[in-house]
Amino acid sequence: MYLTQGLHRAIQQNPDDVMLVYRDRTTTFRAVGDRVARLAGALRELGVGQGDRVAILGLNSDRYGEYLLAVPWADAVLNPVNIRWSPTEIIYSLADSQSSVLFIDDAFAPMLPALKAGYPDLETVIHYGDGPTPKGALSYEDLLAAAEPVEDARRGGDQLAGLFYTGGTTGFPKGVMLSHTNLITSTLGALATGYLPRPGARFLHAAPMFHLADLAGWMAQVILGGTHIIIPMFEPVAVLEAVADHKVTDTLLVPLMIQLIADHPACGDYDLTSMEHILYGASPISEAVLDRAMKTFPGAGFTQCYGMTELAPVATLLGPDDHAKDLLRSAGRAAPHVEIRIVDEAGNEVPRGTVGEIVVSGANVMLGYWHRPEATAAALREGRMHTGDGGYLDANGYLFVVDRIKDMIVSGGENVYSAEVENAIATHPAVASCAVVGVPDPDWGERVHAVVICQPDTALTLAELRDHTKSLIAGYKAPRTLDIVTELPVSGAGKILKRELRKQYWGDKARQVN
Structure with a gap:
């Protein structure tokens, strides 16, 4: 199969039904097909060839959806850029992927001079916003108007579909290579559970479309021939309005977003039935937030998904019927397309109830990391993805995630690698030594917490540290809290003992993750 297959089917079966809704624009499947064929033709005329990487940096929109279809149509490879990254991180991903074309919208157009200066090999910029086209960029609509449609390359199967950059333990993002088979297997497996959209669904894209979690919802809707309701970014009232105005049936959110909607004073003013x-x-949902969310959306079933970019992204699902109190801390059971194992350090499967590393196998497992053979070999062993998460399976096959073997924090649905933050903090002149850990947070699940030893005769405030860190890496990775100490727990070899450090904040909790 291939990513554009669902569009062809929808054009054949219900061409005049609405596929995309964005602000005051509605586009039918037939019209989307024509626009995508023309955009692919424009990319070809710009010199985009087989397997070339084409990046996009912008907020959600109907044109973002057209990009997701036109790039594989043109036989090229998707490269959605994380909109929360700093310019340094964005430039790194563009250069590392050797992306020749960048789509950019109004929100990020002011960043264009810095991106071009940092990555001189960027050949073409296509502006897909509604404002004036910036200097040095091409107009999206003008390109479409002048281009001739081309036949779909039907790039598919084990061919590379996209590079999806994720945080790195070395301070640099890693490009996760996902094939069409990877992405479609994950989508079909999740659809087979019945927890995802049904035919005729109206899916709201409120989570960022660059993120693989929302892309899973996108692909499910494309396969089913459903309607996409798109808002530029998450904002509680915007979600409430979209659900009420467009009779939304399905969406994907992180627990923090659900909490912000359920607790918003205006939520009772909208018809959300x-x-x-x-x-x-990204994290389990608390019983209190779930209770409030169920009252806000009385007709909705809630499903938790555990996965990662490297799994395209679905591994396990906790369906609506499983949202009983004794299972709320579970990540659910293996989706139909995967096999879950819990293994010890030697790779041997451990008995039920025993904590070990969560290992996943299936046709959704990534091809590897872009130009990183050593990292690929470490993560993929015998075709199985070693997740770096610690957990156990109960007698009924429910997965419980209890720790992270890799040094990662999940805050508000975003992955943050401690080493990446530590590298940034360490460059501050007042910092002699530092460690970064995730600590429990009622709103964010986990928050990024810095523990710092200062240089003699210096001082450091949280505000100063956050400003410094955000100048080097994305703002969401900056520490939210700070402790200044005189010593850190270290091993005999001088290695900082993160587990001992975390104990001060997690106490005797059975789970060391939220």
Whole structure:
């Protein structure tokens, strides 16, 4: 199969049904097909060839959806850029992927001179916003108007579909290579559970479309021939309005987003009864937030997804019927397309109830990391993805995630690698030594917490440290809290003992993750 297959089917079966809704624009499947064929033709005329990487940096929109289809149509490779990154991180991903074309919208157009200066090999910039086209960029609509449509390359199967950059333990993002088979296997496996959209669904894209979690919802809708309701970015009132105005049936959110909606004083002013399925991920949901969310969306079933970019992204699902109190801390059971194992350090499977590393196998497992053979070999062993998460399976096959073997924090649905933050903090002149850990947070699940030893005769405030860190890496990775100490727990070899450090904040909790 291939990513554009669902569009062809929808054009054949219901061409005049609406596929995309964005602000005051509605576009039918037939019109999307024509626009995508023309955009692919424009990319070809610009010199984009087989397997070339084409990046996009911008907020959600109907044109973002057209990009997701036109790039594989043109036989090229998707490269959605994380909109929360600093310019340094964005430039790194563009250069590392050797992207020749960048789509950019109004929100990020002011960043264009810095991006071009940092990555001189960027050949073409296509502006897909509604404002004036910036200097040095091409107009999206002008390109479409002048281009001739081309036949779909039907790039598919084990061919590379996209590079999806994720945080790195060395301070640099890693490009996760996902094939069409990877992405479609994950989508079909999740659809087979019945927890995701049904035919005729109206899916709201409120989570960022660059993120693989929302892309899973996108692909499910494309396969089913459903309607996409798109808002530029998450904002509680915008979500409430979209659900009420467009009779949204499905969406994907993180628990923090669900909490912000359920606790918003205006939520009772909107008709939200159309909502049928809410998929959430990144962390479990608390019983209190779930209770409030169920009252806000009385007709909706809630499903938790556990996965990662390297799994395209679905591994396990906790369906609506499983949202009983004794299972809320579970990540659910293996989706139909994967096999879950819990293994010890030697790779041997451990008995039920025993904590070990979560290992996943299936046709959704990534091809590897772009130009990183050593990292690929470490993560993929015998075709299985070693997740770096610690957990156990109960007698009924429910997965419980209890720790992270890799040094990673999940805050508000975003992955943050401690080493990446530590590298940035260490460059501050007042810092002699530092460690970064995730600590429990009622709103963010986990927050990034810095523990710092200062240089003699210096001082450091949280505000100063955050400003410094955000000048080097994305703002969401900056520490939210800070402790100044005189010593850190270290091993005999001088290595900082993160587990001992975390104990001060997690106490005797059975889980060391939220």
